Amino acid sequence: MKKDFVPENDLESALLKAKQGQMPFGELLTFVMNQVIVVLSKTVTMNEDPNKTPEFKDPLVVFGANDEPQIAAFTSLSRAKEKQKTRPEFKYAVDLQCGELFRIIADGAGLAINPNMKVGLQLNSEHVHQLKILLTRKTSGGGQSEFVLDEAFAPKNDLESVLLKAQIENTPLTSILPAIINSDLVVLAKGSNLEDPLFVSRSDGVNLLAAFSTLPRSQERQKENPDYKFAVPVTCGHLLLGLPEGTGMVINPGIRVGLVLTPEIARQIKNQIKSD
Numbered sequence: 001m002k003k004d005f006v007p008e009n010d011l012e013s014a015l016l017k018a019k020q021g022q023m024p025f026g027e028l029l030t031f032v033m034n035q036v037i038v039v040l041s042k043t044v045t046m047n048e049d050p051n052k053t054p055e056f057k058d059p060l061v062v063f064g065a066n067d068e069p070q071i072a073a074f075t076s077l078s079r080a081k082e083k084q085k086t087r088p089e090f091k092y093a094v095d096l097q098c099g100e101l102f103r104i105i106a107d108g109a110g111l112a113i114n115p116n117m118k119v120g121l122q123l124n125s126e127h128v129h130q131l132k133i134l135l136t137r138k139t140s141g142g143g144q145s146e147f148v149l150d151e152a153f154a155p156k157n158d159l160e161s162v163l164l165k166a167q168i169e170n171t172p173l174t175s176i177l178p179a180i181i182n183s184d185l186v187v188l189a190k191g192s193n194l195e196d197p198l199f200v201s202r203s204d205g206v207n208l209l210a211a212f213s214t215l216p217r218s219q220e221r222q223k224e225n226p227d228y229k230f231a232v233p234v235t236c237g238h239l240l241l242g243l244p245e246g247t248g249m250v251i252n253p254g255i256r257v258g259l260v261l262t263p264e265i266a267r268q269i270k271n272q273i274k275s276d
Contacts, residue, residue, distance in 0.1 A: 005118040027155075110122070110125045133256070136150050184234070210250055248263040248266045
């Protein structure tokens with residue numbers, strides 16, 4: 001009988017909560033990036049400054065889908081030592097902040113935290129690329145720094161966590177559709193009853209209804225389109241059912257994390273809603 005996974009530290013507790021669906025993805029990412037993890041390496045170069053992390057070379061690499069290389073990292077020294085028993089050539093265990101590790105992961109490589117263990121986190125090269133874009137380092141007045149999700153898109157609700165997770169993991173639309181359809185959105189309109197809503201046009205001339213995941217995000221857009229003075233809350237499913245033929249919808253236009261539903265996809269979703 002297999003033993004239950006017992007967390008050794010806060011990082012492992014967070015990963016376990018996320019696996020059980022008890023921690024939003026955006027919150028998990030921010031937490032993980034500010035935790036210390038351990039990388040195994042064949043060689044290291046010590047820095048003259050004792051406050052700086054030693055530079056490691058030839059780190060332990062595992063292979064994910066399509067044989068993509070992923071840097072192996074561990075949530076504690078004891079977990080790393082367990083791995084060293086089977087890979088003794090990686091004799092150096094270097095601890096560093098996860099966000100710092102992200103900065104030095106080469107393009108085309110991913111990250112596997114606790115590979116082949118019950119609780120961990122696997123991020124392929126595209127995930128790592130997206131997170132490099134979304135993560136930024138913030139320094140407080142006391143000189144302490146931490147990694148945070150770019151303020152342009154730090155999730156403010158469940159819908160935004162779904163959108164962020166979908167973008168990072170390249171999740172199929174069908175997997176997130178139920179959460180999207182039942183989410184509350186905000187639409188800018190010239191009338192209080194949603195008369196003359198804001199549309200944006202793609203380069204090919206296709207019109208997309210503009211919707212926003214929170215009121216503050218819609219208010220930012222109102223600064224550019226002051227004629228649309230009403231911010232109307234409405235569920236996504238209701239919006240889709242009312243879309244004119246030949247138009248689509250975009251959630252969070254001009255914002256780094258959002259979702260585009262082309263006219264064809266919008267039509268298919270409308271038909272699905274009607275048939276349910």
